[in-house]
Amino acid sequence: MKTVLITGGTGLLGKGMEETAPKGVKIVSVHLRDYKVPKGRATHLALDLRDKRAVDRLFERRRFDAVVHAAGLASVDYVETHYAESLESNIVSTLNVTAACRRAGIHCVYVSTNAVFDGKKPPYAESDPVHPVNKYGSLKVECERLVQETLEKYTIVRPILMYGWNRGVTRPNPATWIYEKLLKGEAVELVDDVRENPLYNRQCGEALWAVLRKRPSGIFHLAGKDSVNRWKFGLEVAAAFGLDASLIKRVDSSRFPGIAQRPKNTTFSVKRMEDELGVRALTLAQGLAAMRAEMREGA
Numbered sequence: 001m002k003t004v005l006i007t008g009g010t011g012l013l014g015k016g017m018e019e020t021a022p023k024g025v026k027i028v029s030v031h032l033r034d035y036k037v038p039k040g041r042a043t044h045l046a047l048d049l050r051d052k053r054a055v056d057r058l059f060e061r062r063r064f065d066a067v068v069h070a071a072g073l074a075s076v077d078y079v080e081t082h083y084a085e086s087l088e089s090n091i092v093s094t095l096n097v098t099a100a101c102r103r104a105g106i107h108c109v110y111v112s113t114n115a116v117f118d119g120k121k122p123p124y125a126e127s128d129p130v131h132p133v134n135k136y137g138s139l140k141v142e143c144e145r146l147v148q149e150t151l152e153k154y155t156i157v158r159p160i161l162m163y164g165w166n167r168g169v170t171r172p173n174p175a176t177w178i179y180e181k182l183l184k185g186e187a188v189e190l191v192d193d194v195r196e197n198p199l200y201n202r203q204c205g206e207a208l209w210a211v212l213r214k215r216p217s218g219i220f221h222l223a224g225k226d227s228v229n230r231w232k233f234g235l236e237v238a239a240a241f242g243l244d245a246s247l248i249k250r251v252d253s254s255r256f257p258g259i260a261q262r263p264k265n266t267t268f269s270v271k272r273m274e275d276e277l278g279v280r281a282l283t284l285a286q287g288l289a290a291m292r293a294e295m296r297e298g299a
Protein backbone atom coordinates (compact mmCIF):
# COMPACT_ATOMS: atom_id res chain seq x y z
CA MET A 1 0.00 0.00 0.00
CA LYS A 2 1.92 3.04 -1.23
CA THR A 3 -0.50 5.67 -2.46
CA VAL A 4 -4.14 5.86 -1.42
CA LEU A 5 -6.73 8.18 -2.93
CA ILE A 6 -9.35 9.45 -0.49
CA THR A 7 -12.28 11.23 -2.13
CA GLY A 8 -13.99 13.69 0.20
CA GLY A 9 -10.79 13.69 2.21
CA THR A 10 -11.43 17.10 3.78
CA GLY A 11 -14.36 15.69 5.79
CA LEU A 12 -14.23 14.26 9.31
CA LEU A 13 -13.53 10.75 8.03
CA GLY A 14 -10.66 11.94 5.82
CA LYS A 15 -9.12 13.83 8.73
CA GLY A 16 -9.39 10.70 10.91
CA MET A 17 -7.63 8.70 8.20
CA GLU A 18 -4.86 11.28 7.79
CA GLU A 19 -4.22 11.35 11.52
CA THR A 20 -3.96 7.57 11.82
CA ALA A 21 -2.16 6.83 8.54
CA PRO A 22 0.61 4.21 8.70
CA LYS A 23 4.15 5.48 8.12
CA GLY A 24 5.25 5.57 4.50
CA VAL A 25 1.76 5.69 2.97
CA LYS A 26 1.12 8.62 0.63
CA ILE A 27 -2.38 10.09 0.64
CA VAL A 28 -3.92 12.01 -2.22
CA SER A 29 -7.15 13.65 -1.11
CA VAL A 30 -9.82 15.11 -3.37
CA HIS A 31 -12.48 17.64 -2.42
CA LEU A 32 -14.84 19.91 -4.35
CA ARG A 33 -14.51 23.57 -3.37
CA ASP A 34 -11.41 25.61 -4.05
CA TYR A 35 -10.08 26.48 -0.59
CA LYS A 36 -6.79 26.05 1.25
CA VAL A 37 -6.87 22.97 3.48
CA PRO A 38 -4.96 23.22 6.79
CA LYS A 39 -1.68 21.28 6.67
CA GLY A 40 -1.82 17.53 7.32
CA ARG A 41 -0.42 14.30 5.88
CA ALA A 42 -2.24 14.41 2.54
CA THR A 43 -1.78 16.19 -0.77
CA HIS A 44 -5.12 17.92 -1.34
CA LEU A 45 -6.59 18.54 -4.80
CA ALA A 46 -9.80 20.37 -5.69
CA LEU A 47 -11.61 18.31 -8.35
CA ASP A 48 -15.28 17.77 -9.19
CA LEU A 49 -15.94 14.02 -9.20
CA ARG A 50 -19.14 14.57 -11.21
CA ASP A 51 -16.83 15.45 -14.12
CA LYS A 52 -15.94 12.11 -15.77
CA ARG A 53 -13.07 13.56 -17.83
CA ALA A 54 -11.49 15.12 -14.76
CA VAL A 55 -11.73 11.80 -12.88
CA ASP A 56 -10.27 9.84 -15.81
CA ARG A 57 -7.38 12.34 -16.11
CA LEU A 58 -6.63 11.99 -12.38
CA PHE A 59 -6.37 8.19 -12.72
CA GLU A 60 -4.26 8.49 -15.89
CA ARG A 61 -1.77 10.86 -14.28
CA ARG A 62 -1.38 9.12 -10.92
CA ARG A 63 -1.12 5.50 -9.85
CA PHE A 64 -3.24 4.57 -6.81
CA ASP A 65 -2.92 1.31 -4.89
CA ALA A 66 -6.39 1.71 -3.35
CA VAL A 67 -9.26 4.19 -3.30
CA VAL A 68 -11.51 5.20 -0.40
CA HIS A 69 -14.57 6.83 -1.91
CA ALA A 70 -16.18 8.99 0.78
CA ALA A 71 -17.14 12.11 -1.22
CA GLY A 72 -20.66 13.30 -1.77
CA LEU A 73 -23.41 15.37 -0.20
CA ALA A 74 -23.98 13.76 3.18
CA SER A 75 -26.22 16.18 5.07
CA VAL A 76 -29.52 14.34 5.61
CA ASP A 77 -31.64 17.50 5.54
CA TYR A 78 -29.85 19.05 2.56
CA VAL A 79 -30.26 15.87 0.50
CA GLU A 80 -33.97 15.72 1.33
CA THR A 81 -34.57 19.20 -0.11
CA HIS A 82 -31.93 19.21 -2.93
CA TYR A 83 -32.49 15.80 -4.45
CA ALA A 84 -31.37 16.44 -8.07
CA GLU A 85 -28.08 17.95 -6.91
CA SER A 86 -27.62 15.10 -4.42
CA LEU A 87 -28.24 12.46 -7.11
CA GLU A 88 -25.43 13.94 -9.18
CA SER A 89 -23.16 14.38 -6.21
CA ASN A 90 -23.56 10.81 -4.98
CA ILE A 91 -24.57 8.61 -7.94
CA VAL A 92 -22.66 10.31 -10.79
CA SER A 93 -19.50 10.70 -8.70
CA THR A 94 -19.69 7.07 -7.59
CA LEU A 95 -20.18 5.94 -11.21
CA ASN A 96 -17.11 7.90 -12.30
CA VAL A 97 -14.92 6.70 -9.43
CA THR A 98 -15.96 3.04 -9.69
CA ALA A 99 -15.50 3.03 -13.49
CA ALA A 100 -11.95 4.34 -13.07
CA CYS A 101 -11.22 1.75 -10.35
CA ARG A 102 -12.63 -1.05 -12.52
CA ARG A 103 -10.52 -0.10 -15.54
CA ALA A 104 -7.35 0.14 -13.45
CA GLY A 105 -8.13 -2.97 -11.33
CA ILE A 106 -7.93 -0.95 -8.09
CA HIS A 107 -9.57 -2.01 -4.80
CA CYS A 108 -12.31 0.50 -3.93
CA VAL A 109 -13.63 1.05 -0.41
CA TYR A 110 -17.05 2.67 -0.63
CA VAL A 111 -18.13 4.67 2.44
CA SER A 112 -21.84 4.19 3.11
CA THR A 113 -23.90 4.93 6.25
CA ASN A 114 -26.20 3.65 9.02
CA ALA A 115 -29.00 5.58 7.25
CA VAL A 116 -29.53 2.52 5.01
CA PHE A 117 -31.61 1.06 7.91
CA ASP A 118 -35.05 2.08 9.21
CA GLY A 119 -33.99 1.86 12.86
CA LYS A 120 -36.77 -0.51 13.94
CA LYS A 121 -34.75 -3.68 14.72
CA PRO A 122 -31.39 -2.87 16.30
CA PRO A 123 -28.68 -3.94 16.73
CA TYR A 124 -27.91 -4.14 13.00
CA ALA A 125 -25.55 -6.72 11.54
CA GLU A 126 -24.03 -6.39 8.07
CA SER A 127 -26.38 -9.11 6.75
CA ASP A 128 -29.59 -7.32 7.81
CA PRO A 129 -31.84 -6.09 4.97
CA VAL A 130 -31.63 -2.39 4.17
CA HIS A 131 -34.71 -0.17 4.36
CA PRO A 132 -33.97 3.57 4.36
CA VAL A 133 -36.49 6.13 5.67
CA ASN A 134 -35.06 9.23 3.97
CA LYS A 135 -33.62 10.26 0.59
CA TYR A 136 -30.03 10.30 1.84
CA GLY A 137 -30.36 6.66 2.93
CA SER A 138 -31.95 5.70 -0.42
CA LEU A 139 -29.10 7.31 -2.36
CA LYS A 140 -26.49 5.47 -0.30
CA VAL A 141 -28.33 2.15 -0.88
CA GLU A 142 -28.17 2.82 -4.64
CA CYS A 143 -24.45 3.60 -4.42
CA GLU A 144 -23.84 0.38 -2.48
CA ARG A 145 -25.65 -1.58 -5.25
CA LEU A 146 -23.64 0.18 -7.91
CA VAL A 147 -20.40 -0.80 -6.16
CA GLN A 148 -21.54 -4.41 -5.58
CA GLU A 149 -22.73 -4.92 -9.15
CA THR A 150 -19.89 -3.27 -11.05
CA LEU A 151 -16.72 -4.02 -9.07
CA GLU A 152 -14.89 -7.21 -8.24
CA LYS A 153 -12.44 -5.69 -5.78
CA TYR A 154 -14.37 -3.71 -3.21
CA THR A 155 -15.28 -3.31 0.45
CA ILE A 156 -18.28 -1.36 1.72
CA VAL A 157 -17.92 0.28 5.12
CA ARG A 158 -20.83 1.84 6.98
CA PRO A 159 -19.67 4.31 9.62
CA ILE A 160 -22.32 5.44 12.10
CA LEU A 161 -22.68 8.96 13.56
CA MET A 162 -19.10 10.29 13.71
CA TYR A 163 -17.60 12.77 16.16
CA GLY A 164 -14.18 14.36 16.50
CA TRP A 165 -12.34 17.60 15.79
CA ASN A 166 -13.12 18.75 12.28
CA ARG A 167 -11.12 21.19 10.16
CA GLY A 168 -12.15 24.83 10.15
CA VAL A 169 -13.22 24.40 6.51
CA THR A 170 -15.65 21.51 7.08
CA ARG A 171 -19.09 21.09 8.62
CA PRO A 172 -19.48 20.71 12.39
CA ASN A 173 -20.46 17.34 13.89
CA PRO A 174 -22.64 16.75 16.97
CA ALA A 175 -19.69 16.85 19.40
CA THR A 176 -18.13 20.05 18.03
CA TRP A 177 -21.55 21.70 17.63
CA ILE A 178 -22.58 20.94 21.25
CA TYR A 179 -19.11 21.90 22.52
CA GLU A 180 -19.18 25.30 20.76
CA LYS A 181 -22.71 26.10 21.94
CA LEU A 182 -22.03 25.20 25.59
CA LEU A 183 -18.71 27.05 25.54
CA LYS A 184 -20.60 30.21 24.50
CA GLY A 185 -23.18 29.58 27.25
CA GLU A 186 -25.96 28.91 24.73
CA ALA A 187 -28.81 26.45 25.35
CA VAL A 188 -29.15 23.34 23.17
CA GLU A 189 -32.15 21.11 22.58
CA LEU A 190 -31.29 17.44 22.00
CA VAL A 191 -33.65 14.60 21.17
CA ASP A 192 -33.96 11.50 23.32
CA ASP A 193 -35.62 9.32 20.66
CA VAL A 194 -32.78 8.96 18.10
CA ARG A 195 -30.04 6.57 19.12
CA GLU A 196 -26.75 5.24 17.73
CA ASN A 197 -23.38 3.98 18.99
CA PRO A 198 -21.25 7.01 17.94
CA LEU A 199 -17.85 6.56 16.34
CA TYR A 200 -14.73 8.63 17.09
CA ASN A 201 -13.26 9.77 13.75
CA ARG A 202 -9.72 8.55 14.50
CA GLN A 203 -11.14 5.10 15.30
CA CYS A 204 -12.93 5.24 11.95
CA GLY A 205 -9.55 6.06 10.39
CA GLU A 206 -7.91 3.07 12.10
CA ALA A 207 -10.67 0.74 10.91
CA LEU A 208 -10.26 2.00 7.34
CA TRP A 209 -6.51 1.41 7.41
CA ALA A 210 -7.22 -2.13 8.65
CA VAL A 211 -9.59 -2.58 5.69
CA LEU A 212 -6.90 -1.34 3.31
CA ARG A 213 -4.34 -3.75 4.80
CA LYS A 214 -6.62 -6.80 4.72
CA ARG A 215 -8.76 -5.97 1.65
CA PRO A 216 -11.77 -8.04 2.78
CA SER A 217 -14.80 -8.15 0.51
CA GLY A 218 -18.33 -7.45 1.71
CA ILE A 219 -19.73 -4.99 4.23
CA PHE A 220 -18.35 -3.75 7.59
CA HIS A 221 -20.19 -1.76 10.24
CA LEU A 222 -17.98 0.79 12.03
CA ALA A 223 -19.23 2.10 15.37
CA GLY A 224 -18.41 2.77 19.01
CA LYS A 225 -19.28 0.54 21.96
CA ASP A 226 -22.00 2.59 23.67
CA SER A 227 -25.50 3.03 22.30
CA VAL A 228 -26.81 6.44 23.39
CA ASN A 229 -29.53 8.88 22.40
CA ARG A 230 -28.54 12.40 21.30
CA TRP A 231 -29.52 13.93 24.68
CA LYS A 232 -27.29 11.48 26.56
CA PHE A 233 -24.55 12.14 23.99
CA GLY A 234 -24.77 15.87 24.81
CA LEU A 235 -24.52 15.19 28.56
CA GLU A 236 -21.38 13.09 27.95
CA VAL A 237 -19.82 15.90 25.88
CA ALA A 238 -20.56 18.40 28.67
CA ALA A 239 -19.03 16.05 31.28
CA ALA A 240 -15.93 15.33 29.18
CA PHE A 241 -15.14 19.02 28.63
CA GLY A 242 -16.32 20.36 32.01
CA LEU A 243 -19.15 22.40 30.45
CA ASP A 244 -22.54 23.38 31.88
CA ALA A 245 -24.92 20.44 31.31
CA SER A 246 -27.88 22.46 32.60
CA LEU A 247 -27.89 24.25 29.20
CA ILE A 248 -28.95 20.98 27.55
CA LYS A 249 -32.71 20.56 27.17
CA ARG A 250 -34.24 17.12 26.61
CA VAL A 251 -36.81 17.07 23.79
CA ASP A 252 -38.15 14.53 21.29
CA SER A 253 -38.25 14.57 17.48
CA SER A 254 -41.72 16.15 17.38
CA ARG A 255 -39.91 19.39 18.38
CA PHE A 256 -38.37 19.54 14.86
CA PRO A 257 -41.25 18.81 12.43
CA GLY A 258 -39.53 20.42 9.40
CA ILE A 259 -36.50 18.15 9.13
CA ALA A 260 -36.05 14.84 7.29
CA GLN A 261 -37.19 11.68 9.05
CA ARG A 262 -34.43 9.93 11.02
CA PRO A 263 -34.29 6.18 11.74
CA LYS A 264 -34.92 5.91 15.50
CA ASN A 265 -32.32 3.37 16.57
CA THR A 266 -29.61 2.26 14.16
CA THR A 267 -27.24 0.88 16.80
CA PHE A 268 -24.72 -1.36 15.01
CA SER A 269 -23.24 -4.69 15.95
CA VAL A 270 -19.45 -4.18 15.99
CA LYS A 271 -18.61 -7.90 16.00
CA ARG A 272 -17.22 -7.97 12.46
CA MET A 273 -15.20 -4.81 13.03
CA GLU A 274 -13.67 -6.29 16.19
CA ASP A 275 -13.23 -9.91 15.03
CA GLU A 276 -12.19 -9.44 11.40
CA LEU A 277 -10.56 -6.00 11.36
CA GLY A 278 -9.07 -6.33 14.85
CA VAL A 279 -10.37 -2.89 15.91
CA ARG A 280 -11.80 -2.81 19.45
CA ALA A 281 -14.77 -0.43 19.75
CA LEU A 282 -14.14 2.55 22.04
CA THR A 283 -16.65 3.58 24.70
CA LEU A 284 -18.03 7.10 24.29
CA ALA A 285 -16.07 8.22 27.36
CA GLN A 286 -12.86 6.86 25.79
CA GLY A 287 -13.54 8.62 22.47
CA LEU A 288 -14.33 11.95 24.15
CA ALA A 289 -11.24 11.61 26.37
CA ALA A 290 -9.18 11.09 23.21
CA MET A 291 -10.72 14.28 21.77
CA ARG A 292 -9.73 16.13 24.93
CA ALA A 293 -6.19 14.76 24.61
CA GLU A 294 -6.11 16.01 20.99
CA MET A 295 -6.89 19.49 22.33
CA ARG A 296 -3.82 19.33 24.53
CA GLU A 297 -1.74 18.21 21.51
CA GLY A 298 -3.05 21.36 19.78
CA ALA A 299 -4.77 19.35 17.03
Ligand SMILES: NC(=O)c1ccc[n+]([C@@H]2O[C@H](COP(=O)([O-])OP(=O)(O)OC[C@H]3O[C@@H](n4cnc5c(N)ncnc54)[C@H](OP(=O)(O)O)[C@@H]3O)[C@@H](O)[C@H]2O)c1
Binding pocket: 007, 008, 009, 010, 011, 012, 013, 014, 030, 031, 032, 033, 034, 047, 048, 049, 050, 069, 070, 071, 072, 073, 074, 075, 089, 093, 111, 112, 113, 114, 158, 159, 160, 161, 162, 163, 170, 171, 173
Ligand atom coordinates in the same frame (compact mmCIF):
# COMPACT_ATOMS: atom_id res chain seq x y z
N1 LIG B 1 -20.11 12.28 9.30
C1 LIG B 1 -20.87 11.26 9.72
O1 LIG B 1 -21.35 11.23 10.87
C2 LIG B 1 -21.12 10.09 8.79
C3 LIG B 1 -21.89 9.00 9.28
C4 LIG B 1 -22.12 7.93 8.42
C5 LIG B 1 -21.61 7.93 7.14
N2 LIG B 1 -20.89 8.99 6.70
C6 LIG B 1 -20.36 8.96 5.33
O2 LIG B 1 -18.96 9.18 5.39
C7 LIG B 1 -18.52 9.90 4.25
C8 LIG B 1 -17.65 11.06 4.69
O3 LIG B 1 -18.39 11.88 5.56
P1 LIG B 1 -17.73 13.18 6.21
O4 LIG B 1 -18.69 13.64 7.27
O5 LIG B 1 -16.33 12.91 6.52
O6 LIG B 1 -17.74 14.17 4.97
P2 LIG B 1 -18.32 15.65 4.80
O7 LIG B 1 -17.80 16.50 5.92
O8 LIG B 1 -19.78 15.60 4.55
O9 LIG B 1 -17.56 16.10 3.48
C9 LIG B 1 -17.93 15.65 2.21
C10 LIG B 1 -16.69 15.61 1.37
O10 LIG B 1 -17.05 15.30 0.01
C11 LIG B 1 -16.49 16.29 -0.84
N3 LIG B 1 -17.31 16.40 -2.05
C12 LIG B 1 -18.65 16.61 -2.12
N4 LIG B 1 -19.03 16.62 -3.41
C13 LIG B 1 -17.92 16.43 -4.17
C14 LIG B 1 -17.65 16.39 -5.56
N5 LIG B 1 -18.63 16.53 -6.47
N6 LIG B 1 -16.38 16.22 -5.97
C15 LIG B 1 -15.36 16.09 -5.08
N7 LIG B 1 -15.55 16.11 -3.74
C16 LIG B 1 -16.82 16.29 -3.29
C17 LIG B 1 -16.45 17.56 0.00
O11 LIG B 1 -15.60 18.53 -0.55
P3 LIG B 1 -15.65 20.06 -0.01
O12 LIG B 1 -14.99 20.08 1.34
O13 LIG B 1 -14.87 20.81 -1.02
O14 LIG B 1 -17.09 20.45 0.04
C18 LIG B 1 -15.94 16.96 1.31
O15 LIG B 1 -14.55 16.70 1.22
C19 LIG B 1 -19.77 10.30 3.47
O16 LIG B 1 -19.88 9.42 2.37
C20 LIG B 1 -20.92 10.07 4.45
O17 LIG B 1 -22.06 9.64 3.77
C21 LIG B 1 -20.62 10.08 7.49
